[in-house]
Amino acid sequence: MKQLDIKENRGLAAWVRRRPGVQAAGLLLPGLIAFGLFFVIPLLIVVGVSFTAKKAGTVDWTHWTLNNYVSLVTNFAGDFDPLYLNIFLRSLWFALLTTVICLLVGYPLAYFIARRGEKWRAALILLIMIPFWTNFLVRTYALQLIFRKEGLLNSLLLDGHIIKQPLDMMFTPGLVLFGLVYGYLPFMVLPLYASIEKFDFSLLEAAQDLGAGTFRTLRKVLLPLTMPGVVAGSILVFIPVVGSYVTSDLLGAQSSGTLMVGNTIENQFLKSQNWPLGSAMSLVLMAVVLLAIIIYFRVARGDKKGAAL
Amino acid sequence: MNKSTEGAVSSVELVGISKKFGDSLAVDNISLSIREGEFFSLLGPSGCGKTTTLRMIAGFEQPTSGQLYIAGQPVAGVPAFRRNVNTVFQNYALFPHMDVTDNVAFGLEATHAASKTEIASRVQDALDLVRLGNYGKRRPRQLSGGQQQRVALARALVNRPAVLLLDEPLGALDQKLRKEMQIELKHLQSQVGITFIFVTHDQEEALTMSDRIAVMSNGKVLQVDSPATIYERPNCKFVADFIGQSNFFAGRITGMDSDSVTVAVGGSDGGSFAVQAPRTNGMQAGQEVTVAVRPEKIGLRRVVGSDAIHSNGLNRTPGRIQRVIYMGTSTQYVVDIPGGSTLTVERQNSGIAEPNLPRFARNTQGIDLPGDSGLVEHEEVVLEWSPAVTLLLDKLRCRLRQ
Numbered sequence: 091m092k093q094l095d096i097k098e099n100r101g102l103a104a105w106v107r108r109r110p111g112v113q114a115a116g117l118l119l120p121g122l123i124a125f126g127l128f129f130v131i132p133l134l135i136v137v138g139v140s141f142t143a144k145k146a147g148t149v150d151w152t153h154w155t156l157n158n159y160v161s162l163v164t165n166f167a168g169d170f171d172p173l174y175l176n177i178f179l180r181s182l183w184f185a186l187l188t189t190v191i192c193l194l195v196g197y198p199l200a201y202f203i204a205r206r207g208e209k210w211r212a213a214l215i216l217l218i219m220i221p222f223w224t225n226f227l228v229r230t231y232a233l234q235l236i237f238r239k240e241g242l243l244n245s246l247l248l249d250g251h252i253i254k255q256p257l258d259m260m261f262t263p264g265l266v267l268f269g270l271v272y273g274y275l276p277f278m279v280l281p282l283y284a285s286i287e288k289f290d291f292s293l294l295e296a297a298q299d300l301g302a303g304t305f306r307t308l309r310k311v312l313l314p315l316t317m318p319g320v321v322a323g324s325i326l327v328f329i330p331v332v333g334s335y336v337t338s339d340l341l342g343a344q345s346s347g348t349l350m351v352g353n354t355i356e357n358q359f360l361k362s363q364n365w366p367l368g369s370a371m372s373l374v375l376m377a378v379v380l381l382a383i384i385i386y387f388r389v390a391r392g393d394k395k396g397a398a399l
Numbered sequence: 400m401n402k403s404t405e406g407a408v409s410s411v412e413l414v415g416i417s418k419k420f421g422d423s424l425a426v427d428n429i430s431l432s433i434r435e436g437e438f439f440s441l442l443g444p445s446g447c448g449k450t451t452t453l454r455m456i457a458g459f460e461q462p463t464s465g466q467l468y469i470a471g472q473p474v475a476g477v478p479a480f481r482r483n484v485n486t487v488f489q490n491y492a493l494f495p496h497m498d499v500t501d502n503v504a505f506g507l508e509a510t511h512a513a514s515k516t517e518i519a520s521r522v523q524d525a526l527d528l529v530r531l532g533n534y535g536k537r538r539p540r541q542l543s544g545g546q547q548q549r550v551a552l553a554r555a556l557v558n559r560p561a562v563l564l565l566d567e568p569l570g571a572l573d574q575k576l577r578k579e580m581q582i583e584l585k586h587l588q589s590q591v592g593i594t595f596i597f598v599t600h601d602q603e604e605a606l607t608m609s610d611r612i613a614v615m616s617n618g619k620v621l622q623v624d625s626p627a628t629i630y631e632r633p634n635c636k637f638v639a640d641f642i643g644q645s646n647f648f649a650g651r652i653t654g655m656d657s658d659s660v661t662v663a664v665g666g667s668d669g670g671s672f673a674v675q676a677p678r679t680n681g682m683q684a685g686q687e688v689t690v691a692v693r694p695e696k697i698g699l700r701r702v703v704g705s706d707a708i709h710s711n712g713l714n715r716t717p718g719r720i721q722r723v724i725y726m727g728t729s730t731q732y733v734v735d736i737p738g739g740s741t742l743t744v745e746r747q748n749s750g751i752a753e754p755n756l757p758r759f760a761r762n763t764q765g766i767d768l769p770g771d772s773g774l775v776e777h778e779e780v781v782l783e784w785s786p787a788v789t790l791l792l793d794k795l796r797c798r799l800r801q
Contacts, residue, residue: 295459296492298479300506300558310505314496 140369147363158370174354174371178378181351184263184338185331188270192278192327193320195271200282200319205291215283218276226273230340233269234260237341261345269337274330278323285319321390325383332379351375409471410435410594411456411562416465417618418451425451427618428465433562433596438588440597440605443615444641449598452615453564456596458482470561480509485555486564490571491547493539499526499550500535506558525557526550528587545576552587562594569604581607602642606630614638636689636792645691647792648740650674652686659786662690664716665738672716672737675786682791689792694745696788698767699732702779713783718742720778730770734782742782746770 106112143153165171203214221229236242237259244256259265289312297307313320335352342348351371358368411433418426426448433439441449454460455467458479467474474482485506494502503525507518526532529549539547548568555563565584569577585608588595599605605612606626613623614637622634633639636647653673654661660678665671674690702717718734721741732744749769767783768774 290490290492292488292490292492293494295479296486296488296494297505297509298459299457299484299486300509300554301480301512302505302509303480306509310509311494315494 136369136372139365140373142366144364144366149365158366159374161367162370162374177349177351177354178375180349181332181375182378182382184267184270184350185328187267188274188331189278189324189328191267191271192275193324196275196278196282196323197320200279200286203279203283204286204289211287215280218279218283221276227336227340229273230269230336233265233272234340237265260341261343261348263342263347266338266342266348269341270331270334273334273337274327277326277330281322281326282316282319285316285322289315317390321387324386328382328386329379332382333375409433409468410437411596412466412468412471413452413456414466414468416452416455416462416467418448418455418460419463424618426455426462429615429618429620431613431620431623433594434610436592436594438585438595438597438608438610440599440609440612441615442599442602442605442612442642444600447615448618449600449615450566453486453566453596453598456562457484457486457564483560484562484564485558485560486566487548487551487555487568489567491539491551491568493547493550493554495539497538498535499531499537499539499542502539502550503554503557506554510558512558521557522553525553528556528590529553544572545580548572548580552584556587556591556593560593562596565595565597567598567600569599569601577604584608606642614641616641631788633691633790636691639691639790639792644694644743644745646694646697646742647689647691648736648738648742650688650690652682652684652688652791655682655684660791662688662791664690665736665740674714674789676789676791677787679791681793686793691790691792692742692784692788694731694743695729695747696784697742697744698783699744699746699772699774700768700781700783701774702781712786714786714789715781715783716742718780718782720774720776720780723774723776725770732774732780734780736782744782746772 106116138151139149140158141154141156143150143155143157162174163170163172165173203211203218206214234241238244239256239258239260243259244253247253248256293311293315294307297311302310333352335350335356338348338350338353339356342350355368355371355375358364358371409432411431413429413431415428415430416426417424417428429448429452441452443449451460455462456469458474458477458481461475469482469484494505497505500522503522504518507513507521512518513521523532523535526535529552531546531549531553534542534546534550539550542550548571551568568584569580572580581604584595584597597605597608606629609626611623611625612629614621614629616637622629622638624632629638629642633642633645636645639645640647648664650662650664652660653663655678658678659675660682662674662676663671664674676690698713716736718736720732721735722733724731724733726745727748729745729747732746734742734744736742746767746769774780
């Protein structure tokens, strides 16, 4: 026993144990390695690529330039060209609309689920999550099958003599929006459900008892106290939708009214073979999303006036 | 039970109210008339329907049948937020995201009952009333349980409701604070003059604060009376048992004269004794009855020698002490009596010092011993109580009365 103690006091383990700084660094190391390997280094590569010149299918590391960023807002002649700017704005607009619609649909849905009995709640939440078990691409193709000219919806409407001509829904902005709402609604419902479920419903009775009608109760009590869920859900929907490209690709087929940033970036990497421009777009997109989130947090915080618990 | 008897205005009136949840009957055809400015308690064990009754008055539940009137107006179909009643909830239900001032102002702002400046002054008055004048900027979670309780009171009272409903508001407080709040609530009620309807399962709380108590069990109202009447003249075995403690033992009426009856208690095997009780209508010779006596109404004497005591008109039985339970202000004795029953006797601890008392008691025949008189287990004693405090209950466990 005694011998063992002496050994340990002299060993590496003992040396580390006497130095809390070394200990902390050691514990942090695996996390830091993973973070650096999978986040920092790839991001730095993208930043680097965005400042290089175009070279088909790869990157020319010998030429450094700002042209990629300049060409986001100019044409070949160097004049102002809003082509990409419009795509950016459209993406932000689609993302905003998707978030708002998801919120309007998701809040009552989450509230409804949260007020069921325990058994029902588990079953309904499962129903919300089941679509996740199917590949997103496959689900988007399924939407195609439903909404195309010879699709399920048109044949049902025609058979029911509700319409005479098949509706042309494919490749419209409306369908892309529908696809986005369908695809991202669960990301809104789950955090909303989590925060509504924690809500003390006796507060609703208290508000009514004090003379507040339904709308006032909602605005003054339920909404402020479930704000964390609204914020989390909105961010979880907004960020991926701004950068999404599968939905607009398959349901919008890159027609001019539905093209989103994600599609443009994809095109630069896979079709135009312009990696530097694609990288520059990615980074600008990142900056824009970051800015949007910061603004959103500011507004949300102002709204609830410190409502968060 | 109806307003005409007292000539007072009825603040809340329930006429044949029933409430069903699915197949179970939570409230079973109850009728109550609660007077203006009264402190009225609904008392009963959990599940007796008292909270459901309160929630129907508040408007959170609709009665399955029956009529409900608040200040003389029928309120069927009137939603909670349009009723001139306010509730103090069991868990207070304060809004955690608002400070105390905003909590208290909520009702006035919701109903647009007053201008901004008037709201501010009324909120401050309400907070002063519950002695929380300086706590306006605090959040509910920064307050103790007792303070939260008072905020809940202020939040309700500031609206000047016709009726204040209190749903076990003292349940979450510790014993000492609860006693203080009982006094404070009672004081507050006499100050504001609003009708209070107070739901509790704590009989002592109800006795302490109420002008009248409705004792409920299984959705029914068993008795509505003043605390003293409920305690001294319970209508039935449930009330006698639920409020305070009672001794019950079986007997049979063997004799009657103009104003009293004689009940034989106990069988031939274990000895028997006779009990006198006041005579009331409906009593018949030979009738099986249950005798009820409160523990603190029974006197205790030591058996000395042959125990030749002159008749003093009291009911009397010999007994043997089975257990002695010291309770601070009093001592309880569990005493075996003839016929196989046991009686609980409670005597105040008078503070007469041991060990002098036993000698004093032994020398004094007929003295009613205090709780701290040094009686021990297995000691032979004589129990005495007045016929006037002896209640007779019939087979249905209801008190025999006029």
